Amino acid sequence: MAEDNFYTKEFISLMREKISHKATLANTIADLLGIEKDAVYRRLRGDVKFSFAEMAIIARRWGISLDNIAGIENEQSKPARIIISNRLNPTSFDYEMLESHGDLLKSFKDEPDTQIIEASNIFPHYLYQDYEYLARYHTFRWNHAVMRGDLLPYHEITIPERLLTLQKLTCEYARHVSSTLYVWDAMVLQRYVTDIKYFAKVNLIKEEDISLIKSDLTMLINNLERIAIKGKYEDTGKTVSIYISDIVSDTNYSCLKTKNVHMTLIRAFILNATISHDADVFRYACAWIQAMQRMSTLISVSDEKARVMYFDAQRKIINTLQ
Numbered sequence: 001m002a003e004d005n006f007y008t009k010e011f012i013s014l015m016r017e018k019i020s021h022k023a024t025l026a027n028t029i030a031d032l033l034g035i036e037k038d039a040v041y042r043r044l045r046g047d048v049k050f051s052f053a054e055m056a057i058i059a060r061r062w063g064i065s066l067d068n069i070a071g072i073e074n075e076q077s078k079p080a081r082i083i084i085s086n087r088l089n090p091t092s093f094d095y096e097m098l099e100s101h102g103d104l105l106k107s108f109k110d111e112p113d114t115q116i117i118e119a120s121n122i123f124p125h126y127l128y129q130d131y132e133y134l135a136r137y138h139t140f141r142w143n144h145a146v147m148r149g150d151l152l153p154y155h156e157i158t159i160p161e162r163l164l165t166l167q168k169l170t171c172e173y174a175r176h177v178s179s180t181l182y183v184w185d186a187m188v189l190q191r192y193v194t195d196i197k198y199f200a201k202v203n204l205i206k207e208e209d210i211s212l213i214k215s216d217l218t219m220l221i222n223n224l225e226r227i228a229i230k231g232k233y234e235d236t237g238k239t240v241s242i243y244i245s246d247i248v249s250d251t252n253y254s255c256l257k258t259k260n261v262h263m264t265l266i267r268a269f270i271l272n273a274t275i276s277h278d279a280d281v282f283r284y285a286c287a288w289i290q291a292m293q294r295m296s297t298l299i300s301v302s303d304e305k306a307r308v309m310y311f312d313a314q315r316k317i318i319n320t321l322q
Contacts, residue, residue, distance in 0.1 A: 105173035119183040120252040126174040129167040131216040179239040231301035243296035
């Protein structure tokens with residue numbers, strides 16, 4: 001019985017990591033299981049145990065590893081879940097996943113000592129999703145890669161208004177994290193522009209659309225330069241450190257740390273990610289990012305010469321788009 005209580009408490013703890021707000025957690029579970037909120041609260045207090053079927057439903061929807069709770073995972077096998085969403089025709093589940101991540105960021109908006117550290121070979125989604133035409137371009141790239149339905153040219157890509165709003169809110173909540181550290185591959189923008197030129201050559205991006213993307217890229221770079229000069233977000237005043245890596249980043253690694261959450265995201269398929277709450281995965285990812293940081297140049301606040309040279313070079317790359 002004591003072992004059963006341990007498993008139940010661990011499962012409830014992992015659910016609270018997903019949704020820390022008590023009422024929101026209770027409402028979400030009630031909707032998912034089709035039971036009354038009073039019944040949910042009895043389960044959360046431990047008065048009544050979650051049945052295995054209920055735990056399986058919640059675990060499947062939220063990416064909780066029951067194997068990990070039961071200790072079945074071995075030392076080399078770590079629990080993770082890849083989240084694949086459809087940004088062109090989002091389902092209720094797609095919206096739920098995006099809202100869940102936004103709610104997670106919002107839940108510790110005023111919590112001290114929160115942190116995001118990220119090493120990437122593309123611009124982080126917390127930055128580019130604030131720009132409509134860049135967000136549309138990433139959706140276009142995703143659609144081109146996965147071929148969901150017809151291969152749509154850029155001008156036919158439409159992101160639902162609700163999705164745009166969710167993406168912007170996620171960016172806003174991310175700017176309230178106490179400190180953010182970015183390590184970027186030096187060739188991020190060069191590859192970005194090279195890809196756009198390719199799609200223009202094969203008539204998937206029109207000239208007028210290139211102009212819109214170019215305008216958004218310019219605004220993004222100008223905003224990043226202001227952030228780098230001050231070492232903080234303009235609207236929230238939260239600390240931002242930007243490093244430019246001297247080596248190539250193989251993919252995107254992101255770690256989110258709060259008092260109760262240690263989450264690792266490894267980007268996949270442009271818009272998607274593999275997510276893990278495992279402590280060892282978190283330590284490995286943080287160590288990897290910190291190793292890249294040591295082989296990088298800090299351009300925020302310090303080293304004004306390197307910062308000016310970097311952003312001037314990025315503007316020249318953008319201006320090659322015609």
